[in-house]
Amino acid sequence: MRLITEVASAAGIHEEHLELYGKYKSKLSPSLWDELKHKQDGKLVLVTAMNPTPAGEGKTLTTIGLSQALNAAGVKTVAALREPSLGPTLGMKGGATGGGKAQIVPADEINLHFTGDIHAVTSAHNLLSAMIDNHIFQGNLLGLDPQRIVWKRVMDMNDRSLRSIVTGLGDGNGPVRESGFQITTASEIMAVLCLCDGLADLKKRLSRMLVGYDQLGQPVTAKDIGAVEAMAALLKEAVKPNLVQTLEGTPVIVHGGPFANIAHGCSSVIGTRYALKLGDVVVTEAGFGADLGAEKFMDIKCRQAGLTPAAAVLVVTVKSLKYNGGVRKDELHTANRAALLSGLSNMERHIENLGKFGVPVLVALNHFEGDAPSEINDVLEACRRLGVPAAVSKVWAEGGAGGLELAMELKKLLEQGEGQPAAFAPLYEDNLDIPAKINTIVTEIYRGAEVAFSPAAKRSLGIIEKLGLHQLQVCMAKTPYSFSDQPRLLGAPEGFTLGVRDITLSLGAGFAVIITGNIVTMPGLPAKPAAEGIQVDLDGVINGLE
C-alpha cells in the first residue's frame, strides 16, 4: 500500500486538502473543491450488470479492475464506489471491496468502520426517531398521529428481530406503538447524503423529510420536529468524500452507500463530482442489475446532479447467463450450452435498454475459473451479432493486466463519442404523473404489460395527488433477479403484470419509492453468519473478512 498522501499527490491533490484517518484513508476537504471546481469534467462510465445469480456478478470487482486497467493503459482514471455496510459484511455477503487482484485497500478497515460515515447516518437517523417519540411524550404540540409515523429507526446490522417491534412499553416510557428498524443503508438520510451537493443542500433535503402525519392528515417533516441542524452537525464530516486506493495505487473515492431497492443504490454525487475533476475517466457502479441500478443511476442520480454518462459497461458472467437460462444455482458450474444461449436473451434485453438512455454499451464478460472456452466464445459471438463491443475481463486473477482488453475497448468507445453532442437523456419526463412514470419504466425497461396497484398503493397515490407531489422521481423497489416482480421469472419475460404493493415518500431524496413484491429493508442473518468466520490476531490483523 502506498501512503494515501502519495496517492493523493499523484492525483494532483495537495496535502493541505486531506483530512487523514490513519495513513491509508483520508477525507477530502471542501477546500479542495474550491480549487477543482473550474476544471473540466472527465468522462463518466457506469458499470452495471445483467440480472444476477444470488452470488452477484462482480460489478464492484469490475469497476475496480477496469480503473486499474485504464490507468495501466495510460488513461488517468478514478473509481467512485459505495461504502460497504456492516450488515452484509458480518451477515451473508462478506465485504464489498472487490477481490483477488482487483481490490480497494485497506479492505478490512473499509469493510468495518471506515471513516464513520455510516455510523453518522445511524446517529442522525435515530436522533430524529428519538425526538419524534419524545415530542409525543412531552405533550405532542404538533398533534402527530402515533399510528401514522412513517419514520422508523435504523441499525447497521442484519437483525431480523428488529423488523417489527412494539416500543414505549412500561410506565413513563413514551407512546406505545408499532415500529421497527431498517438497516442504515435503507435510511432516507443515506439517500439524501448521496444526492446532495453540499452542506446547504443536505440541510434543505433533511428539512423536507417526511416523518409522519398529524391528526388532520397533514404531513409532518423533520424540520417541524426541530432536528435538522443537529442532524446536519452529526453529518458534517460524513458529507466529505473519502479517498483510498486500489491494490495498484489507483485513486478511489468511496462515499455513501444507499440500498439499491428502497433507495437509488449509487455512490455519492459529491464523490462523483470530485472524481470527475480528478480523472479523465471516472468508473462508477450502481446496485443490482441494469433494470434497477442503471435505470436509477440515469433517472435519479444523473438527472438530479446534472451528470452525463459517456458509456455503460454491462457485466455478464457465464454463470448468470446459465442461471437466466433456467439452471439452478447449485448446478451453475456444469456446462449447459442450451441454457447459456437461452440466457443471452437477458443480456440482449439489458443492452437494448441501455440504448434507450442514449448511452453506448460495452459488455464485460467477468471471467471465472472453470468457464469453458466454448462458453466464452458463445458470449462474444452473441455480442458481435448484436454489434456491441465486448471483452473478457480477468481482473480477479490478474488485476489491471487482466482488464487491458476491456480498457482498450472502452477507450475506443469513448473516443467515438468525442466531439459529438451527448445523446444521454433520462427515460421519463419530470412532468409526467407518478403512475405514468411507473408505467414508462414497466413497459420500456421491464417489458411488462401493465401495472396493478394494491389498495394501499392507491391510497398513497391519493396522498401524492392531494399534496401535489408529481414532480418526484420514482424509485423502484423490486427483486433484482427478474425484470418482473417475480424472482423466478428469469431471462427476458414479457406481458406480465407488475404489482405495486405500496408507495412511500422520500421527500428529502426527491423520490417516491414504488414497492413491488416483498421488499425486506432489514436483512436477517443466515444459519452461519459471516461474523463466525472472522478472526483477529493479537497484532490486530483480521482474517476471514473477505
Added chain:
Amino acid sequence: MRLITEVASAAGIHEEHLELYGKYKSKLSPSLWDELKHKQDGKLVLVTAMNPTPAGEGKTLTTIGLSQALNAAGVKTVAALREPSLGPTLGMKGGATGGGKAQIVPADEINLHFTGDIHAVTSAHNLLSAMIDNHIFQGNLLGLDPQRIVWKRVMDMNDRSLRSIVTGLGDGNGPVRESGFQITTASEIMAVLCLCDGLADLKKRLSRMLVGYDQLGQPVTAKDIGAVEAMAALLKEAVKPNLVQTLEGTPVIVHGGPFANIAHGCSSVIGTRYALKLGDVVVTEAGFGADLGAEKFMDIKCRQAGLTPAAAVLVVTVKSLKYNGGVRKDELHTANRAALLSGLSNMERHIENLGKFGVPVLVALNHFEGDAPSEINDVLEACRRLGVPAAVSKVWAEGGAGGLELAMELKKLLEQGEGQPAAFAPLYEDNLDIPAKINTIVTEIYRGAEVAFSPAAKRSLGIIEKLGLHQLQVCMAKTPYSFSDQPRLLGAPEGFTLGVRDITLSLGAGFAVIITGNIVTMPGLPAKPAAEGIQVDLDGVINGLE
C-alpha cells in the same frame, strides 16, 4: 490549537506511533507501548467530588484545569478522561469536554463522533444481540431460554421509547420476546474495553460475558454464541487510546466512557497506563461523587489494573454544599450560611472515606461567579479545621493560571508521600463473599445500618452461589445524590437501610452490579433537547454544542 503531531512530539511521542484522525486527534499505536513500557510510572491523581447538585460540580473541568495548571507550574502532566456520549450531548447535559478556559479540543469533534470508539462498541454489542436471536431462530442448538436472555441491545442516544420493547413480531422475524435498549455507555462491552489491558485480555473478557441461560439454567456466554472474534475485530481500533490536547496544549488521553452506575465510570486502563508513562503526574476522574466514583476507581479499576493512586482531589462547590444543607436547586444562588455549614458534613464524610483507602486528600473548591468571599472562607476554614489541604480553583475563568494554587498544594501533597511505601489498599478483600462486600461498602462508605435484599436479588445471590462467583467485585448502581439509595437524603445520613433491588452479572468486566433504587440505563430526552439548540453553518462550524 496546536497540531496533534506537535502536542505528541512535546510529550515525547514520535510521529510513527500516531494514527491521525484529522489534524487534531490521534490514536496511539501499540508500537508506542513497546517503547514506553519499561519507563517508570508517573503519579496517579484521582479527581472526585462530594455528592453533587443535578448540574454537576465540575470534575471534568477541574481535571482539565488542574492538568493545565500543573504543566504551567513545571510539572509534566497528562490528563486521562472519559469519552463523551452522544446521548447526554444531544439530550440534557450537553458536551463533556470541560468549559471556559479549561477545555479539551477539538471539543465539537470529541463530543460528536470523535474517533468512533463508542460507535464500535455499539456495533460489537448489537452484533452479539443479533446473533443471539438468530441462534434461536435458526434452531436454538444451545437450548437458550428466550425468557432468560439478559443481553439487550444498545444505542448511543437518549431514547426512552426503546427502554422496554417487544421484538420479533410478524411472520418469520425471529422469537417474540420482551427486550430493550440501553445507552451504549451502559454496555458491558464498554466496561470490558475500559478494564482490559490489551487485545488478548479484551478477547478473554468478551468470551466470558453472560448473555443468558439455557433451559437447564446453565449460563450461556458470548463465546458460546460464536461472536467473540468478530466483536474483537470491530473493537480493534477502539482499544487504542486517543490523544487530544487542552486549550493550553496539555496532552490529554480521552479513552472509553462506561456508565457510572451499572459500570465503574472510569476512563480506560490502557489509556491510564500510557498516560502514566508519558507524564510525571496523571490527573484522571471517575463518574459521580466519591461514594460511587472513587470507591469504584479504587476497588475495581485500580485493583484490576494494579494501579496505585497517589492522591485524591475532592471537588466541592458552594452550591453543592448548600444543596447538601437542604437548599432547593432553584435557590442555590442565594446566600445561606446555615445551609452551607450544614452541608459541610457531606464533604467531611467524603474526606474521611477517602482516607480509608490510604490515599491523601486535597479539596478543590471549584469557584463559580457569585460565590461570596465569606462562603469561600467558611469552606477553607472547615478544611483547615479538618487538617486537609484546600485551594480555590478558578480554572473555568482563568484556565491553568486559575488552578496554580491547587497545583502547588497537590505538588506539596505528592512530595510528602515520596519515598514512603504506598498506603493504598482497596476497601474489601477479594475473597469475601458478595453480600459481605456489599455490606462493607454500605457500612464503611455509605454509613447505612444494614442491607435488605429483594426476592429478585436473593435469587441472583443464589445463582452466584451456585456458579461460585464470589471472587467478583461489586459495582454499586445507586443514586449519585445521596450516600443512601434515596436521592433526597442529603448531607451525611446514617442508620438507613440500603435496599438491593436486583443483582446482574458482568462477567467480562469482572463484577456483579448491585442495583439499588430505580436505575435507568436508557435516559430520555427533556422537553427541549440540547439537540434543538445546535446549529452548523455552511463552513461546518458548530454552535450551541457546549
